[in-house]
Amino acid sequence: MQLGTLLSRFDDQSVVLEILLEMNDLALMSRVQTAAKGADTDVGAWAYDAVGRFIASAGDEQWLGLVSVASKASDPGMAALRRMLEVVLQDNKHTCRDCKPAMATG
Secondary structure, three states, X not given: OOXXXXXXXXXXXXXXXXXXXXXXXXXXXXXXXXXXHHOOOOHHHHHHHHHHHHHHHXXXXXXXXXXXXXXXXXOHHHHHHHHHHHHHHHXXXXXXXXXXXXXXXX
């Protein structure tokens, strides 16, 4: 699925949770839910904002990593989304007031 198609569905909280479940990464889903709770927002809004933050602030190495992962994946959109969320979560691990250090993996 294309990244744009995934993002266009982020206005529905249940769809966001479904997309996160499709990634088969419960740790990532838990970290996203914790970050959303810490930001006092829902998961969909947080994930959508996280993609925007990645686009606005990612450096060359982060973009190269995203392109590399997406180009090797059977589902490039899902791989790109996963990479964006992981990068933003990594960047936020020291600032999230509700995140536990054990949950912040890099």
